[in-house]
Amino acid sequence: MREVDAVIAQRLTSDVALINQIAGYIVHAGGKRMRPKLVLLFANALGFDKHERFEMAAVVEFIHTATLLHDDVVDESSLRRGKQTANALFGNAASVLVGDFLYSRAFQMMVSVNRMRVLEVLAEATNVIAEGEVLQLMNMHDPDVAVDRYLRVIRYKTAKLFEASARLGAVLAQSTPEIEEACAGYGRALGTAFQLIDDVLDYEGDPSALGKNVGDDLREGKPTLPLLIAMERCQPAERSLIRHAIEHGEVQGLSDIVKIVRSTGALEATREAARREAEHARECLNLLPPSIWREALLEFCARSVDRSF
Numbered sequence: 054m055r056e057v058d059a060v061i062a063q064r065l066t067s068d069v070a071l072i073n074q075i076a077g078y079i080v081h082a083g084g085k086r087m088r089p090k091l092v093l094l095f096a097n098a099l100g101f102d103k104h105e106r107f108e109m110a111a112v113v114e115f116i117h118t119a120t121l122l123h124d125d126v127v128d129e130s131s132l133r134r135g136k137q138t139a140n141a142l143f144g145n146a147a148s149v150l151v152g153d154f155l156y157s158r159a160f161q162m163m164v165s166v167n168r169m170r171v172l173e174v175l176a177e178a179t180n181v182i183a184e185g186e187v188l189q190l191m192n193m194h195d196p197d198v199a200v201d202r203y204l205r206v207i208r209y210k211t212a213k214l215f216e217a218s219a220r221l222g223a224v225l226a227q228s229t230p231e232i233e234e235a236c237a238g239y240g241r242a243l244g245t246a247f248q249l250i251d252d253v254l255d256y257e258g259d260p261s262a263l264g265k266n267v268g269d270d271l272r273e274g275k276p277t278l279p280l281l282i283a284m285e286r287c288q289p290a291e292r293s294l295i296r297h298a299i300e301h302g303e304v305q306g307l308s309d310i311v312k313i314v315r316s317t318g319a320l321e322a323t324r325e326a327a328r329r330e331a332e333h334a335r336e337c338l339n340l341l342p343p344s345i346w347r348e349a350l351l352e353f354c355a356r357s358v359d360r361s362f
Contacts, residue, residue, distance in 0.1 A: 095222020185209025215244025
């Protein structure tokens with residue numbers, strides 16, 4: 054990861070001072086760096102140890118960072134990872150444009166490895182992520198969103214870049230199509246589990262650990278799985294309260310809604326859905342040879358579910 058950080062610092066450089074300031078602010082604002090780690094772990098697990106793996110790890114981090122910049126503008130967020138969002142500090146216009154810069158810089162870096170398959174994987178992922186953003190926008194303030202439609206947003210918006218990151222390791226190693234699909238399946242399942250737990254933490258997490266405000270999803274009118282399950286299980290009056298909150302993005306009754314979500318077992322049901330995804334991710338690793346890298350990927354499965362931030 055130190056090598057990846059060095060690539061990030063080198064590739065972020067621009068003659069435009071504001072780009073350096075904003076991009077540097079968000080890239081160095083913390084975060085788990087899960088996606089670049091997946092590129093490195095799968096590349097290493099499959100025997101690829103050339104410098105291109107650091108470049109591709111930086112590429113997926115740039116794409117992820119660009120989506121964060123755009124997300125925070127769309128969601129009107131003011132806090133991420135315990136710090137002010139870039140749009141809160143620098144304004145919406147600057148955040149969107151610097152997000153565009155990061156996307157275009159990522160594509161410049163993709164071309165540098167001169168591998169058509171790399172371009173195919175990342176171009177498709179970037180397109181699907183954009184579709185996921187639009188799907189989520191369509192779901193906002195809609196309490197009648199079906200669970201499968203909610204899960205589709207997760208697969209597109211979050212899990213797709215996890216999938217692409219894992220697949221890239223196999224592509225760099227020139228693995229068989231079977232191995233490549235297993236790696237992609239791991240990333241897709243892990244990313245889904247990761248987002249499901251994020252949705253749980255929005256109702257039970259510690260704001261100081263989360264780095265964001267509890268109830269943000271509800272404030273933004275996002276009908277996440279804990280809310281959808283709670284509405285299926287609760288009493289009519291409680292269902293009306295949740296529906297009204299989703300429709301209007303109101304958090305005045307947040308404490309009551311949190312009690313409903315907890316009392317209906319919706320949080321544990323969502324955690325169980327995440328555990329199933331993590332188990333599927335573990336199964337995908339059966340095709341990889343034993344190594345410390347494979348062990349680290351197995352550890353990711355456990356950590357994706359059993360976390361508090």
